[in-house]
Amino acid sequence: MGDIILEIKDLKKYFPLADGKTVKAVDGVSMKLYKGETLGLVGESGCGKSTIAYTVVGMYGASGGEVLYKGTDLAKKGYKRTLEQKGEIQIVFQDPGSSLNSRRTIEKSMEVPLDIHDKMSREKKTERIEELLEMVGLPKEYKSKMPRNIGGGERQLISVARALATNPELIILDEPTSALDVSVQAKVINTLIELQKKLSLSYLFITHDLSLMRNVATRVAILYLGRLCELAPTTEFFHAPLHPYTQMLLSSIPVVTEEEEAIKPGQIISQGEIPSPVNAPKGCTFHTRCRDCMEICKTQMPVMVEVEPEHFVCCHKYKAKEEL
Ligand code: SF4
Numbered sequence: 001m002g003d004i005i006l007e008i009k010d011l012k013k014y015f016p017l018a019d020g021k022t023v024k025a026v027d028g029v030s031m032k033l034y035k036g037e038t039l040g041l042v043g044e045s046g047c048g049k050s051t052i053a054y055t056v057v058g059m060y061g062a063s064g065g066e067v068l069y070k071g072t073d074l075a076k077k078g079y080k081r082t083l084e085q086k087g088e089i090q091i092v093f094q095d096p097g098s099s100l101n102s103r104r105t106i107e108k109s110m111e112v113p114l115d116i117h118d119k120m121s122r123e124k125k126t127e128r129i130e131e132l133l134e135m136v137g138l139p140k141e142y143k144s145k146m147p148r149n150i151g152g153g154e155r156q157l158i159s160v161a162r163a164l165a166t167n168p169e170l171i172i173l174d175e176p177t178s179a180l181d182v183s184v185q186a187k188v189i190n191t192l193i194e195l196q197k198k199l200s201l202s203y204l205f206i207t208h209d210l211s212l213m214r215n216v217a218t219r220v221a222i223l224y225l226g227r228l229c230e231l232a233p234t235t236e237f238f239h240a241p242l243h244p245y246t247q248m249l250l251s252s253i254p255v256v257t258e259e260e261e262a263i264k265p266g267q268i269i270s271q272g273e274i275p276s277p278v279n280a281p282k283g284c285t286f287h288t289r290c291r292d293c294m295e296i297c298k299t300q301m302p303v304m305v306e307v308e309p310e311h312f313v314c315c316h317k318y319k320a321k322e323e324l
Helices: 049-057 083-088 106-117 122-135 140-144 152-164 182-199 210-216 234-239 244-251 258-263
Strands: 004-016 022-034 038-042 064-069 089-092 170-174 202-207 219-224 227-233 304-308 311-314
Touching (some): 004 202, 038 210, 049 089, 106 140, 152 182, 219 234, 219 244, 227 234
Parallel strands (some): 038 219
Antiparallel strands (some): 219 227, 304 311
């Protein structure tokens, strides 16, 4: 699958609470991101997707595990990221309204990363901002507008342009279209796909919208209560989902075409609510909602096994290919 740009190993992020309890937001996640691919990280609200993103970009320190970027562990205690590393990993947030300063023109907001990473003259800076706007399909005149005077889709494209200012190699897209009207979501997605091809970018695409991943992701990973359930190449993921939770999610996606209908698992009624990460169930954390639950599931946590090349699943129903 090519070179690995990012590898997360047994990543943990715990938040202590005032009453002495702990929220295990991310609890032992391991995955690789290959150069030039889009890895879709999918799960319900509160499953730990954004916590992984913030730990990778350094907004949170890790409670345990490694975040290996090009082989260097960025999460190691005491390790200070270089300016170059900070520029190479960028993030685009869900709400462009709050990630852009409402009292600054687009140009002023876009100058910030340029001033930090790439000191340049006034003229060069203006030239670069116009070039970045053009890269995301916006006219250069947009630089003098205020965020409130443009649409949500355009604001998100400006957030993407600002992320590109430091010539990143890896961009974390944290629900980049979920705050947008459906009519502008496609434009933002198409721009991201074009930019990826043109600039050989790698994306960690965080979303709760599984159907979006069918057209965007190279591989899809499913997260539940801070742990990975399944990770597989996109085609295999949609044709042969293995984990009961993945099957439950896929069965609830509305389908349009006959082809989609043919591969959709039969209707699986979602049981129960997602438990609190403060009090995660023992054994398999999904056992309280799983229709296939066995006795072992209530006491023993399953481990991730590779059932087919690059297809991983964490469930007692499956064994690693070499064990069969
Ligand atoms: Fe269901 Fe057991 Fe698999 Fe968990 S380990 S998903 S409870 S079958």
